[in-house]
Amino acid sequence: MKHKANTHISNAITKLVFAITLTLTLLYSIFVLGYSWVIEDNIFNRLVAQQASSIKHNYHMTGKIDVSDKQIYQLFKGWQQVPTEIREIVKSEPNRVEYRLADGKTYHLTRFYLGDNEYVLLADVARFEVSRDYFKGVLVWLVGFSVIACCLVALLGWRMGRKIAKPLELLAYTVKKLEKGGEAAFQQSIKHMPNNEVGQLADAIEHSFKQLNDALARERDFTKDISHEIRTPISVLQNALSLGSDSATLAEQQSDEIYFSEQAVKQMRSATQKLTQTTDVLLALARNESSIAQSVSLNRLIEDCVLNHFALNHSQKGLSLELEIDMPNDEVMIIANRNLLEILVNNLLSNVVAHASEKDVQLRISKSSIRMTNYFAHPLPLNLTSSGSKAANSTGIGQGLSLIERICTACGWTMHVEIDTEQQRFSVVINLK
Structure with missing residues (x-):
């Protein structure tokens, strides 16, 4: 503020x-x-x-x-x-x-x-x-x-107020310059602060700024390290699964000491896909990618996500769903970070594949919102958007809606859920404005 x-x-x-x-x-x-x-x-x-x-x-x-x-x-x-x-x-x-x-x-x-x-x-x-x-x-x-008397005292009070306010104004000015990399000017200004409460405040700000810089540096290093250390084994695992299931002959499979069935390979592919999506979300939020926005075609992005979603197109549950997409004929253009928006849509699709109890699924797009609706059969948890919140029969980790809400918060959007207990319909609505 x-x-x-x-x-x-x-x-x-x-x-x-x-x-x-x-x-x-x-x-x-x-x-x-x-x-x-x-x-x-x-x-x-x-x-x-x-x-x-x-x-x-x-x-x-x-x-x-x-x-x-x-x-x-x-x-x-x-x-x-x-x-x-x-x-x-x-x-x-x-x-x-x-x-x-x-x-x-x-x-x-x-x-x-x-x-x-x-x-x-x-x-x-x-x-x-x-x-x-x-x-x-x-x-x-x-x-x-x-x-x-009032005029004289007011003049004296004004001079005294200026004397008190001047170091505070200087401190506020130098703190604002910190956003533009003015650390040297800030260090120089602190030396000229009076030896009173203002000087103590300047020292406290300097100490807090150093701690914040150290924390940001550690976060940047962590993001770089985790990006490399997680993405690399995921890529290796995906390539190995692809080669192992597509190119291995029956004789090679029978002679191999370690052999995974086709069902096991599919399950591992699904797990690696979920891990990839989660990693993308966490790294995108850690890098604060919401500040990098551009004009994005919502129609085309939805189409790409639906066509390239692994679980929707390659799992038995995903192939059984009948996804009805309702979007305007005209192209819907919004200002957003494409990567975060794509991650958000993919998480919506993953939640539908994981939790829809019937085949009918609706995805409605307007100029200002995205609505995903599916049916549910089991009781829903109380705090749907809380981290780790999931139904009793869920095999996930309860992070889907929590990650979606975090993306919305980072991008300045809002998310809410609508539950129709009579028809057992569950909707997630993303307001993009």
Whole structure:
């Protein structure tokens, strides 16, 4: 899966730092405004408390009850003399510090006793409130400070993000060049990686790449060796069987110490043919031949496979089958690897010869699919496409459908099976698109 770099680490870091800075500046602004209001209210409360203490002291010294500044302070004897609006506010919010009335005035109050009488002292502080007068100016300054701070921190975050992302981008670039044989450039780039987690990641990639190269080299060597070591004895065995059954006279057969009957020779021919097909499939998949595709005539390839299939044309079971081939009159051309497609069709034919319970077999070809249908008599295994899965009466190794599915996966095709238990019909469908 390819991931497109729709977002960069530097941008993500910038956005994150910007968001954190903006949040902190907003919280700081709210704190400053709230703190200024709290300080102002506490100053007014202290002034009211000092005035109340002055009234008490004057009362004890002279017996008179009076306020020093009647323009600011109002003294009421009992709650009944206090303005109704303030009484209602105190009744609903007894712990309130500041009381704002409908006429725009703002009061702070305190209660105290002189003798047995309760007095209420009100202070009109509206003229002395500075937080409201300077609120807009302070707000503008705080917003400006927040914007400047966010811009500076965002720039710092962007530079920090670029510094962090640069070695990662270099690492990604050099890793991509590995596909084109840039091992030397990759080795050189690793030397310049920072001594941190990025450098550790580069070392891990280098180690994994070396292991992968070693594994691929071993696989290539194995494929070459197994191709030679398996194909050579198979060819020798096929030639020996052909010469032994076709040219040997009766006298030579009777005088030979080792003699195979005609039936044994046929069985060995069938076994070598199956071994050849299996070898072709495994080697083709190991060499990743699916990447080498060309335009192939599906009609002609099917005809060649049917005419040249050994078991279909030379075994008793194969000769008893009546293969009905249904294909379009027009030539069906597909883009595929010819070798893998031929192996796939041959495996379909081999499965039919091995497992068909009746002579009627259908092979239908369309522009986008291949369908092989035959009848079956014995119960089918649960996981048909699993490696080693086979029916109880099968003499095979259970690799037929598994190999076909692997070929489909390698070529980008899909395979599925359809089972009609009522009519006991079994179909393998290969979708070529």
